[in-house]
Amino acid sequence: MKKIQLILATLLVVLGIEGATNNIQAHASSSTTTPKSLRGTWYKYTGDGKFSTIRITTHSLTYNGSVYSPSKSGAHKLKVSKWGSWYSFNKGSSSSNLGQFKTEKRLIKGSYKKSLVRYHGIGTYYVFTHHKYNQDYSFKILD
Template identity: 35%
Template sequence: MAKIMKIMVMLLVPLGFITTVGVTAQAKAQSTPKSIRGTWYQYRGKNKFFVIKITKNNVYVNSKLTYSTKKSGANKIFIQSLSKKVTHGSGVSYILNGHYKYEYQTFGEFWLSKEKISNRRVLKNYHHMDHYNVFTKNKIKHNYSYHKDSFKDIGR
C-alpha cells in the first residue's frame, strides 16, 4: 500500500507542476495605460481649449466625469487595446470604453504619437469620418488637428 502511495505522489506532483506553471493571470483592463494619462489640451479658438484629463480610473472631458470604473454601461471605463496588427503595424491604440454598443457612445481611438510638438509627444485621437484630433500637454494656441482619407495613420 505504501508503494502505491509513493508511486501516486511521484506521478501527481510533476503533473501538478506542469498544469500550474504555465498559468498566467490576466488583469482586467479597467485602468488607463500610464502612457496616455495626464491632462491634454486642444485649442478651439478664441482662447478656449478642449481638455481631456485621463487618470488611472477616470476620464474627464472639459471637467465633466465621462468614463469611470464606478459608472455603468457605455460610460464604464474599459480599456480595449488595439494591437499593431489591427493598426497595420503602426502602434498600439486604445478605446477607453470598450463596452460601447453604438459608435456615437465612444470618443474613438487614442494613441500616443511619435510626433512631437514643443519637444513633447502628442496624444492623437481618431473619431468618425477621417478626422484626427491632436492633443498637447501644454496649452498651445494652435489647433494641430487634421482630416485625412486614410485609416493608415491610426496609431502613428
C-alpha cells in the same frame, strides 16, 4: 538511413513553423486601467482662447467635464480596450464611444513633443498636447 534523416528534418521544419506561428496572436484585451503612456491632462485648442480637455488617471477619464470610471454605471462606466498601438475607451457602446487614442511625437512649435492623438470619425485625427498652445494641430487624412 537517409530517408529517416530526411523525414526527421522535414518534421522538425514543420514543427518549427507551427510553433512560430502559434505564438503570434492578434487579440484585443479589455480592462478598466488606463495605460501609463496616456495618463495626464491633455489640451486641444478649439479657437477663441478656448480648449478641449482630456484628463486621464489610473482608473478614470474626464473629457470636457464628463467623467468615465469603472465605478459609474451605464454610458459613463469606463472600459479600456487595446488593438495594436491604439487604445479604445468604451468601444462597443455607441452612445459613449470616446474613440481611439495613442501617443506619438508630433512637430509642435518647431520641435517634436509627445502628444495624444484621438481618432473618432472618418479620417480626422485630433491632436492633444500637455501644454496649452493657441494653435490646433489636428489633421485630416481624407477630405
